[in-house]
Amino acid sequence: MKLLPAGLGLAFLLAAMAAVPQFADEYIVGVALSLAMWIALTESWVLLSGLTGYVSLGHVVFYGIGSYVGVLVWQQVPMWQMIALAGLSSGLFALVVGYPVLRVRGPYFVMLTFGIAELVKFVVIDIEAQLGEFSRLVLGGPSVTDLYYVMLGMAAAAVVLTYAVGRSRAGYALRAIRENEEAAETVGVPVARYKLAVFALSAVIPGMVGAVMAVRSSYFEPSQAFDPVISFTIVTMAIIGGSDNARGPLVGSAFLVILSELLWDRAPQMYMILLGLLLIAFVLFAPGGVTAWRLPRFGGARR
Amino acid sequence: MQIIFSTQLLFAALVIGSIYVLVAVGLNMVYGTMRLLNIAHGEMVMAGAYTSYWLFTLAGVSPLLSMLVAAVLCAGFGALLYRGLFRRLLNDSKFLARLEGNSLLLFFGISIVLQNVAALLFQPTPRGYQYLDGVIQVADASITENNLLALVVALVLCGAIVLFLRFHIYGLAIKALIQHRQGAMVVGIDVERIQLLSFCIGFGTAGLAGSLLSMMQQITPFMGFPFTIASFVVVILGGLGNLLGGMAAGVLLGVLETYGVALTSPSLRSVLIYGVFILVLLVRPQGLLGGRRLAR
Numbered sequence: 079m080k081l082l083p084a085g086l087g088l089a090f091l092l093a094a095m096a097a098v099p100q101f102a103d104e105y106i107v108g109v110a111l112s113l114a115m116w117i118a119l120t121e122s123w124v125l126l127s128g129l130t131g132y133v134s135l136g137h138v139v140f141y142g143i144g145s146y147v148g149v150l151v152w153q154q155v156p157m158w159q160m161i162a163l164a165g166l167s168s169g170l171f172a173l174v175v176g177y178p179v180l181r182v183r184g185p186y187f188v189m190l191t192f193g194i195a196e197l198v199k200f201v202v203i204d205i206e207a208q209l210g211e212f213s214r215l216v217l218g219g220p221s222v223t224d225l226y227y228v229m230l231g232m233a234a235a236a237v238v239l240t241y242a243v244g245r246s247r248a249g250y251a252l253r254a255i256r257e258n259e260e261a262a263e264t265v266g267v268p269v270a271r272y273k274l275a276v277f278a279l280s281a282v283i284p285g286m287v288g289a290v291m292a293v294r295s296s297y298f299e300p301s302q303a304f305d306p307v308i309s310f311t312i313v314t315m316a317i318i319g320g321s322d323n324a325r326g327p328l329v330g331s332a333f334l335v336i337l338s339e340l341l342w343d344r345a346p347q348m349y350m351i352l353l354g355l356l357l358i359a360f361v362l363f364a365p366g367g368v369t370a371w372r373l374p375r376f377g378g379a380r381r
Numbered sequence: 382m383q384i385i386f387s388t389q390l391l392f393a394a395l396v397i398g399s400i401y402v403l404v405a406v407g408l409n410m411v412y413g414t415m416r417l418l419n420i421a422h423g424e425m426v427m428a429g430a431y432t433s434y435w436l437f438t439l440a441g442v443s444p445l446l447s448m449l450v451a452a453v454l455c456a457g458f459g460a461l462l463y464r465g466l467f468r469r470l471l472n473d474s475k476f477l478a479r480l481e482g483n484s485l486l487l488f489f490g491i492s493i494v495l496q497n498v499a500a501l502l503f504q505p506t507p508r509g510y511q512y513l514d515g516v517i518q519v520a521d522a523s524i525t526e527n528n529l530l531a532l533v534v535a536l537v538l539c540g541a542i543v544l545f546l547r548f549h550i551y552g553l554a555i556k557a558l559i560q561h562r563q564g565a566m567v568v569g570i571d572v573e574r575i576q577l578l579s580f581c582i583g584f585g586t587a588g589l590a591g592s593l594l595s596m597m598q599q600i601t602p603f604m605g606f607p608f609t610i611a612s613f614v615v616v617i618l619g620g621l622g623n624l625l626g627g628m629a630a631g632v633l634l635g636v637l638e639t640y641g642v643a644l645t646s647p648s649l650r651s652v653l654i655y656g657v658f659i660l661v662l663l664v665r666p667q668g669l670l671g672g673r674r675l676a677r
Contacts, residue, residue, distance in 0.1 A: 193662065204648055347498075350494075351501070354490040354494035357493070358490035
């Protein structure tokens with residue numbers, strides 16, 4: 079992929095999405111908002127799991143922490159500070175847990191991330207119950223259109239971040255970790271530092287997204303903010319689209335958001351069943367995802 | 382403090398511990414023989430529970446009988462899954478290169494599908510039925526009959542599995558496969574047949590455990606996942622592929638959970654289970670009670 083056409087394509091996509099509120103009604107803007115949200119989340123996931131091969135099945139934990147921190151400071155600080163705080167807290171959490179967690183590899187890492195997300199969920203549920211709060215209202219937020227522009231900005235930032243890291247020297251180091259961690263370490267990649275850095279980096283945007291989504295849904299309820307279905311959807315989107323580059327999540331998110339609009343309200347269980355079947359089908363038949371279909375299978379495209 | 386030393390609590394710990402052992406044995410067998418990480422394992426518990434629930438409420442069949450039906454149904458599903466999917470995959474070198482990771486994602490998909498099929502068919506609301514819910518006094522403890530029954534059945538079954546693995550030719554073959562795959566092939570063990578058997582026993586025992594559970598607590602389409610997590614704790618504590626270590630670990634987890642909740646509060650049950658799970662993974666992913674270090 080050449081830099082210029084890719085940049086042009088992205089700029090065009092961004093312009094098209096930015097124009098949505100000009101001609102569409104509030105419902106469509108809501109759909110575009112959730113598309114932007116999934117792009118931001120899935121791109122952040124690819125930054126970690128796509129590049130390093132450390133598959134996170136608990137990325138919702140960053141989203142949930144961002145939501146919770148955002149709700150706690152809501153209307154005590156201006157909104158941009160709330161979003162920044164949310165992102166910082168998630169990043170900080172990733173830095174703290176990252177050191178021990180990233181020493182665990184392969185399938186054990188996958189289960190560990192899931193376990194951590196559930197643990198934090200139950201801890202937050204317990205804290206809220208102790209405080210006597212069962213769901214908090216988040217009222218007085220800006221309009222859907224304004225939130226949409228904020229979310230679009232974060233989605234764009236996530237795409238650019240994943241794209242930039244993927245093409246950088248660090249990106250190649252991360253892929254080297256994915257292919258063979260011992261070999262990468264032997265040739266001088268500072269493995270532990272890179273893993274920790276990318277883990278924290280992949281947590282910041284989901285944290286900010288979580289805060290914005292709490293405002294958007296106008297309430298906070300821990301079992302929804304930490305819903306494992308969110309992690310599952312992120313992974314499925316990335317695997318359907320392809321997770322070795324920044325384009326995959328765009329394709330995967332768009333596809334699943336449309337599917338969810340068609341099915342979620344009428345038949346949520348059918349939607350989940352379809353999601354499960356898609357995941358199975360892609361792992362079995364197209365582990366590189368849609369964006370790897372026309373490329374020859376060398377090096378990069380996998381998972 | 383009195384409650385900590387009561388027979389009541391010890392009994393409760395043993396009941397839940399024996400269920401954990403029963404569920405985890407299947408997970409361990411499937412992982413030990415094939416390196417497949419079955420995170421859809423808890424869904425077999427759920428399937429077994431619904432089998433007993435429906436047979437009891439629609440036809441009045443006793444769970445003692447329907448647990449056999451549940452075991453056969455789940456074993457059949459396991460056989461189907463092995464024959465239809467995993468037999469082929471286990472011979473595919475590209476899939477084998479990332480066997481554990483890929484199997485995890487596949488079973489994750491299977492788990493989501495099963496949960497939602499059940500939610501679609503049976504409604505997501507919790508259900509329950511009453512069977513043998515009389516109370517017996519033993520020393521200072523009031524014990525519900527169905528709890529006692531579940532404990533006895535689980536113990537008998539665990540004993541049977543231990544004997545099977547120790548003395549039956551197929552049991553020995555399963556252990557051989559767990560210890561050394563190539564070695565087992567060299568001495569002429571029919572690996573495919575043993576793998577099929579592991580799938581059947583693994584899924585069947587989980588289904589049976591679900592039947593036992595349905596007598597004691599309410600069931601939902603999403604009840605399985607905590608058992609998957611508990612099984613992983615048990616298997617990792619006891620050592621992956623180490624079936625006897627798993628039995629000790631199952632009882633240990635039951636004791637930890639019951640006494641931990643009694644000492645703190647019931648709302649901390651999930652925090653406790655996931656806390657132990659994370660700790661175990663962080664400290665020793667290869668198992669606490671020894672066992673070989675497996676290729677990761």
